Amino acid sequence: MRQDPRLQMIENNMHQGVLATYGFLGSDTRSLAxxxxxxxxxxxxxxxxxxxxxxxxxxxxxxGLKALGVPVTVNRLYQVTVEEFKGxxxxxxxxxxxxxxVLTQVSSPTKTxxxxxxxxxxxxxxxxxxxxxxxxxxxPRAIAELLEEEADRR
Amino acid sequence: MSIVLTVFSVSLxxxxxxxxVVLADKVLNNYGECEIDINDGDKTFMVTGGSNLLxxxxxxxxYIPSACGGKATCGLCKVRLGSEVGAVLPxxxxxxxxxxxxxxxxxxxxVKVKSSLKLYIPxxxxxxxxxxxKIVRITRMTRDIKEFQFALVxxxxxxxxxxxYIQVVTKPYANIKESVMRAYSISSLPTNNQELxxxxxxxxxxxCTTFMHEYLQEGDELSLRGPxxxxxxxxxxxxxxxIAGGSGLAPIKSMVFDILRQKLDKKLIFFFGxxxxxxxxxxxxxxxxxxxxxxxxxxxxxxxxxISDEWEGEIxxxxxxxxxxxxxxxxxxxxxxxxxxxxxxxxxxxxxxGLSQADIYYDEF
Numbered sequence: 055m056r057q058d059p060r061l062q063m064i065e066n067n068m069h070q071g072v073l074a075t076y077g078f079l080g081s082d083t084r085s086l087a088x089x090x091x092x093x094x095x096x097x098x099x100x101x102x103x104x105x106x107x108x109x110x111x112x113x114x115x116x117x118g119l120k121a122l123g124v125p126v127t128v129n130r131l132y133q134v135t136v137e138e139f140k141g142x143x144x145x146x147x148x149x150x151x152x153x154x155x156v157l158t159q160v161s162s163p164t165k166t167x168x169x170x171x172x173x174x175x176x177x178x179x180x181x182x183x184x185x186x187x188x189x190x191x192x193x194p195r196a197i198a199e200l201l202e203e204e205a206d207r208r
Numbered sequence: 209m210s211i212v213l214t215v216f217s218v219s220l221x222x223x224x225x226x227x228x229v230v231l232a233d234k235v236l237n238n239y240g241e242c243e244i245d246i247n248d249g250d251k252t253f254m255v256t257g258g259s260n261l262l263x264x265x266x267x268x269x270x271y272i273p274s275a276c277g278g279k280a281t282c283g284l285c286k287v288r289l290g291s292e293v294g295a296v297l298p299x300x301x302x303x304x305x306x307x308x309x310x311x312x313x314x315x316x317x318x319v320k321v322k323s324s325l326k327l328y329i330p331x332x333x334x335x336x337x338x339x340x341x342k343i344v345r346i347t348r349m350t351r352d353i354k355e356f357q358f359a360l361v362x363x364x365x366x367x368x369x370x371x372x373y374i375q376v377v378t379k380p381y382a383n384i385k386e387s388v389m390r391a392y393s394i395s396s397l398p399t400n401n402q403e404l405x406x407x408x409x410x411x412x413x414x415x416c417t418t419f420m421h422e423y424l425q426e427g428d429e430l431s432l433r434g435p436x437x438x439x440x441x442x443x444x445x446x447x448x449x450x451i452a453g454g455s456g457l458a459p460i461k462s463m464v465f466d467i468l469r470q471k472l473d474k475k476l477i478f479f480f481g482x483x484x485x486x487x488x489x490x491x492x493x494x495x496x497x498x499x500x501x502x503x504x505x506x507x508x509x510x511x512x513x514x515i516s517d518e519w520e521g522e523i524x525x526x527x528x529x530x531x532x533x534x535x536x537x538x539x540x541x542x543x544x545x546x547x548x549x550x551x552x553x554x555x556x557x558x559x560x561x562g563l564s565q566a567d568i569y570y571d572e573f
Contacts, residue, residue: 071383075418119549122453122525123483124511138547139411140455141390144281150302152281154548155411189413 057087067146068185078146080187093183093194100198107197108178111169115158131204133161143172147180162203167192243324245290246270251334257323261287261316271336272329273436275375275391278317284391285316290326293319337363339432341404346426349489352410353455354421355395357403358432365401366434368394370441370466371459371543371571374404374434378419390416393545393571394435395458397465404432409455439571441467445541450478451530451554456545457490459571463543464494468501477505477533481526481550484510485517507533527553537563544570 057065065086070077082089097104117128118136125135139155153172160167173190176182184191239257244264246252255264262278262285265271275282283303289312296304300315341358348354360366368374373393380386396405411417424430439459441448448467450460457480464478482488487510494506509529513519522529527550534540534557542558544551551570558568 071385075384075413075415122550122553138549139409150299
């Protein structure tokens with residue numbers, strides 16, 4: 055897909071060592087436009103949207119934050135641990151958003167996912183789940199599968 | 209032949225245009241000599257215009273706090289201007305309150321020096337220096353926390369208050385092409401002024417902490433800037449409560465040791481919260497201090513000790529433990545350092561116990 059210059063500038067910010075040691079694109083050789091489009095299609099196929107996924111994820115983070123680093127059980131199924139680190143990191147999309155360095159780990163009986171506050175913002179506002187191979191890449195299908203485990207139990 | 213002529217013509221035109229751009233840049237962006245006047249004449253000097261105010265001041269050895277090195281991503285480099293420099297930029301807006309904008313406070317990294325400028329900064333910043341320092345010892349404290357001991361090379365000593373912080377200037381490494389600056393509280397005593405000790409927790413993927421934890425070696429030289437910060441002992445308070453978690457222990461260690469060294473007539477209680485025993489550090493140091501000083505009490509607390517920890521100390525979230533201990537807040541001050549979540553929760557507990565917000569000082573991550 056042809057990428058407009060603005061998106062190209064954002065992609066440049068996403069490379070390793072610009073804003074984050076490991077960058078946001080991992081080993082993905084696709085353009086940012088292609089990464090965004092592929093995940094947009096995946097989310098559409100799941101019958102949801104970026105904001106809805108981010109809202110669910112945010113609820114786990116909020117529950118974990120209250121526990122000050124202690125693992126908590128959410129909805130009697132998920133083990134959630136939230137760790138806060140010193141500092142903040144700017145959103146590579148150049149929207150002046152400063153994400154606190156907060157890491158959330160959510161484990162279900164079958165899988166474990168990690169995300170940062172910046173992940174939540176980028177999913178919610180930009181539909182960006184990071185490139186394949188990126189340290190904090192979260193496949194939207196994996197998020198949906200994690201959330202479905204609770205629905206399956208009901 | 210016509211292809212060669214075309215290529216030659218295009219090249220010639222490109223060269224002429226590039227030359228014009230360079231010349232125009234030199235002429236149009238030549239702001240000449242500008243006078244910088246700080247705090248109504250306390251310090252005045254001439255600079256060459258054209259650069260941002262943060263780097264212009266740094267080149268004149270006036271170091272404004274900055275964690276991002278001028279990328280408008282930390283919001284620390286605020287100065288109040290007494291001159292008009294144009295509208296606030298979109299890059300500054302997230303970091304400035306309405307009151308600050310009304311008072312002409314700006315991010316110095318976003319203000320270009322185009323003419324003479326008047327500005328106001330805290331007087332303490334005149335004492336901030338850049339230090340060359342050598343790493344003399346790196347000690348692992350926990351799975352993700354290391355202690356770094358620096359010997360100052362030039363200047364060879366530093367004056368700071370217990371609780372203040374310095375900025376570490378990293379060097380390019382691996383795929384990191386630029387230096388970055390990050391702030392770390394000083395954990396050593398101000399009297400030991402030829403060395404500095406800091407405590408750094410590894411942030412997964414963090415540019416500076418990765419450098420510190422994985423690339424920095426004993427014997428390496430680094431630049432440090434400081435001291436900065438207003439998190440230090442304030443007047444008053446017969447009883448001082450210190451609460452920390454993780455690397456938030458650093459300024460508290462410096463303050464506690466400094467107060468005990470000065471034999472100040474104060475009662476000190478230090479609460480340190482961790483999840484399991486493997487997240488505790490300096491336990492022997494503070495336990496020994498507790499045994500040696502009648503006016504110092506050390507209360508480490510684990511929120512979720514492992515059975516293998518065989519923990520006999522306090523158990524519970526640090527807020528619960530503080531709540532159990534603090535019932536009388538008369539003549540009390542509290543000093544908190546840790547994550548925003550921990551600090552917010554501790555402030556609520558202390559206020560509930562009757563401590564006024566004015567007596568709670570904190571250094572938030």
